[in-house]
Amino acid sequence: MAANDGLAPWPGSNGYGREEDGMCHDDVSTPVRANTVDELHSLQRKPVGAAAASRVDERHRQQLQSISASLASLTGGTGPKLVNGDPERKKEMVGKATTHHHQHLTVPTICVSDSDLKFTHVLYNLSPSELYEHAIKHEKGSFITSSGALATLSGAKTGRSPRDKRVVKDETTADELWWGRGSPNIEMDEHTFLINRERAVDYLISLDKVFVNDQFLNWDPENRIKVRIISARAYHSLFMHNMCIRPTHKELEGFGEPDFTIYNAGQFPCNRYTHYMTSSTSVDLNLKRKEMVILGTQYAGEMKKGLFSVMHYLMPQKQILSLHSGCNMGKDGDVALFFGLSGTGKTTLSTDRNRILIGDDEHCWSDNGISNIEGGCYAKCIDLSQEKEPDIWDAIKFGTVLENVVFDEHSREVDYTEKSVTENTRAAYPIEYIANAKIPCVGPHPKNVILLACDAFGVLPPVSKLSLPQTMYHFISGYTALVAGTEDGIKEPQATFSACFGAAFITLHPTRYAAMLADKMRKHGATGWLVNTGWIGGSYGVGERISLKYTRKIIDAIHSGELLNTTYKTTGVFGLEIPTEVEGVPSELLDPINTWEDRDSYKMTLLKLADLFKRNFRVFANYKIGGASDLADEIAAAGPNF
Numbered sequence: 082m083a084a085n086d087g088l089a090p091w092p093g094s095n096g097y098g099r100e101e102d103g104m105c106h107d108d109v110s111t112p113v114r115a116n117t118v119d120e121l122h123s124l125q126r127k128p129v130g131a132a133a134a135s136r137v138d139e140r141h142r143q144q145l146q147s148i149s150a151s152l153a154s155l156t157g158g159t160g161p162k163l164v165n166g167d168p169e170r171k172k173e174m175v176g177k178a179t180t181h182h183h184q185h186l187t188v189p190t191i192c193v194s195d196s197d198l199k200f201t202h203v204l205y206n207l208s209p210s211e212l213y214e215h216a217i218k219h220e221k222g223s224f225i226t227s228s229g230a231l232a233t234l235s236g237a238k239t240g241r242s243p244r245d246k247r248v249v250k251d252e253t254t255a256d257e258l259w260w261g262r263g264s265p266n267i268e269m270d271e272h273t274f275l276i277n278r279e280r281a282v283d284y285l286i287s288l289d290k291v292f293v294n295d296q297f298l299n300w301d302p303e304n305r306i307k308v309r310i311i312s313a314r315a316y317h318s319l320f321m322h323n324m325c326i327r328p329t330h331k332e333l334e335g336f337g338e339p340d341f342t343i344y345n346a347g348q349f350p351c352n353r354y355t356h357y358m359t360s361s362t363s364v365d366l367n368l369k370r371k372e373m374v375i376l377g378t379q380y381a382g383e384m385k386k387g388l389f390s391v392m393h394y395l396m397p398q399k400q401i402l403s404l405h406s407g408c409n410m411g412k413d414g415d416v417a418l419f420f421g422l423s424g425t426g427k428t429t430l431s432t433d434r435n436r437i438l439i440g441d442d443e444h445c446w447s448d449n450g451i452s453n454i455e456g457g458c459y460a461k462c463i464d465l466s467q468e469k470e471p472d473i474w475d476a477i478k479f480g481t482v483l484e485n486v487v488f489d490e491h492s493r494e495v496d497y498t499e500k501s502v503t504e505n506t507r508a509a510y511p512i513e514y515i516a517n518a519k520i521p522c523v524g525p526h527p528k529n530v531i532l533l534a535c536d537a538f539g540v541l542p543p544v545s546k547l548s549l550p551q552t553m554y555h556f557i558s559g560y561t562a563l564v565a566g567t568e569d570g571i572k573e574p575q576a577t578f579s580a581c582f583g584a585a586f587i588t589l590h591p592t593r594y595a596a597m598l599a600d601k602m603r604k605h606g607a608t609g610w611l612v613n614t615g616w617i618g619g620s621y622g623v624g625e626r627i628s629l630k631y632t633r634k635i636i637d638a639i640h641s642g643e644l645l646n647t648t649y650k651t652t653g654v655f656g657l658e659i660p661t662e663v664e665g666v667p668s669e670l671l672d673p674i675n676t677w678e679d680r681d682s683y684k685m686t687l688l689k690l691a692d693l694f695k696r697n698f699r700v701f702a703n704y705k706i707g708g709a710s711d712l713a714d715e716i717a718a719a720g721p722n723f
């Protein structure tokens with residue numbers, strides 16, 4: 082066969098491999114320096130030098146010791162035998178000189194049970210690439226989508242389980258925490274906590290391998306905490322890798338002992354014969370032991386929000402306010418907070434092309450300003466579109482965890498409109514995946530405090546300017562209304578009131594947070610706003626959700642200061658100040674009464690909602706907000722009047 086036979090060279094070949102003699106040679110490059118396939122494979126991974134290796138060995142030994150202590154049985158006293166590294170790579174390593182990847186930790190113990198005899202492999206702070214491989218190899222339902230994200234399933238639970246979340250009531254927490262009606266803190270005793278802890282620990286060390294993440298929370302260096310997450314799934318490890326702050330190599334070397342530890346045994350149920358248990362799920366917080374145990378739910382949001390509860394306890398002790406809010410900053414340094422219950426727009430509206438993102442969900446407000454608690458964002462994906470939410474769309478790439486989405490089996494193209502697994506589809510990505518994120522995620526004191534409500538009754542105005550007492554009233558109320566159920570047919574909106582826009586996560590009485598917010602807003606001259614991202618032109622079923630385009634225009638006008646200097650009128654019942662004009666928004670939309678065809682029905686619905694507000698606020702009416710009783714009276718008077 083001649084070289085100039087007119088045929089194109091084979092793909093990947095330059096044609097030079099073909100020689101005049103008509104013989105076909107594989108190639109002409111130098112052969113690989115390996116005699117066996119195993120040797121060839123070992124060339125792929127960069128070896129650690131001998132000096133570095135002994136340093137690494139020593140560090141690994143210390144880490145294993147610390148992790149073994151974390152996983153210690155409280156009845157047995159000593160921790161499990163641990164090995165660093167992937168159990169599957171152990172075989173490859175045998176016979177190799179560099180065995181430091183498999184540093185052992187043998188706890189000196191007299192073996193009394195079979196579990197004392199075995200080793201558990203520890204996969205410590207793995208990279209996203211490594212976690213992808215573990216997930217794809219070992220976790221059913223893990224796939225790489227066409228944009229590179231890791232699609233995964235969270236199992237039977239696709240949202241949090243607030244009714245199964247318990248907090249240990251002991252000498253300190255009994256007086257300090259908010260207990261009783263309306264409180265998210267369902268009590269359990271220390272003994273029951275320890276039973277569940279033992280169950281989780283026994284489950285985890287019975288496995289061949291566990292994942293351990295050592296990371297930080299809070300970008301304010303003076304007030305950050307060290308967290309350790311021990312879990313059984315690569316999905317959970319990658320989720321927390323994305324959501325917590327990722328330590329640098331140097332920070333990890335000096336990490337030491339964690340301030341708080343999560344034992345996530347989510348695949349394993351709790352024992353329903355255990356006192357207090359009402360289902361097979363239990364999420365247990367022990368503030369004294371600084372530990373959280375998860376049994377019977379694999380929904381990763383439990384870990385993120387569990388740690389948020391911890392911050393809601395720790396930060397107020399230092400006069401720092403913890404907030405369920407998004408936060409962004411303009412080019413001139415003007416900071417805005419976005420409060421709101423789930424699905425009202427914190428993530429969507431804080432992620433803004435024209436502004437710098439500080440964080441989408443959890444923040445601290447200290448005397449130094451604002452700091453994000455997390456290192457990542459957790460965006461809702463239902464009906465996500467590239468056109469409407471380009472920055473979130475672009476963040477869904479390699480490294481991002483995509484929970485419970487549906488995709489094309491072949492192309493792996495995600496269909497974001499699909500709700501067949503759940504409506505609560507989510508993407509968790511590191512905050513750097515948003516192009517204009519502020520790193521470190523801190524900013525000055527806020528200028529605007531935006532309260533978001535998705536009002537499916539359609540009676541709250543798209544935007545109102547609030548007085549300080551009104552801001553406090555609406556902050557304590559924490560209102561939103563969603564539509565229950567996804568079946569066809571008209572459904573009644575369901576009003577939800579959740580104190581501080583996050584009653585599921587606060588640990589102290591709501592008025593404690595409200596008092597701090599009032600102080601800080603007054604001190605720093607922040608303006609409060611109420612923005613309805615829900616229905617206009619009628620309630621759910623008649624009207625429609627206000628377009629994101631208009632909401633963004635409203636938010637732009639708040640940021641720019643345009644809305645501070647415009648004309649206002651006051652609405653009846655709620656007494657809200659509403660602007661008569663906002664650039665880019667049809668003026669008739671600004672007063673809901675204009676958009677309802679049936680005015681009587683509008684008035685009836687308005688009164689119905691006002692009544693729900695009133696009834697919800699009764700519980701708080703007798704509380705003095707931060708000692709300032711004048712403010713307490715003003716706040717109580719800032720609600721609806723009818």
Ligand SMILES: Nc1ncnc2c1ncn2[C@@H]1O[C@H](COP(=O)(O)OP(=O)(O)OP(=O)(O)O)[C@@H](O)[C@H]1O
Pocket residue numbers: 421422423424425426427428429430441442459460461462463464470614615626627628629630632
């Ligand atoms: N006018 C609007 N304003 C804001 N969001 C809108 C609007 N219309 C539709 N949406 C949709 O509503 C959802 C808002 O969800 P988002 O993720 O921002 O909630 P969140 O407040 O961050 O909740 P969570 O605390 O659960 O994360 C998004 O899916 C967004 O596309």
Ligand SMILES: O=C([O-])CC(=O)C(=O)O
Pocket residue numbers: 240241382383386422423442459
């Ligand atoms: O915590 C979650 O699962 C999602 C979330 O952000 C919220 O509900 O506020």
Ligand SMILES: [Ca+2]
Pocket residue numbers: 427428429441442459460461
């Ligand atoms: Ca969010």
Ligand SMILES: [Mn+2]
Pocket residue numbers: 405423442
């Ligand atoms: Mn949230």
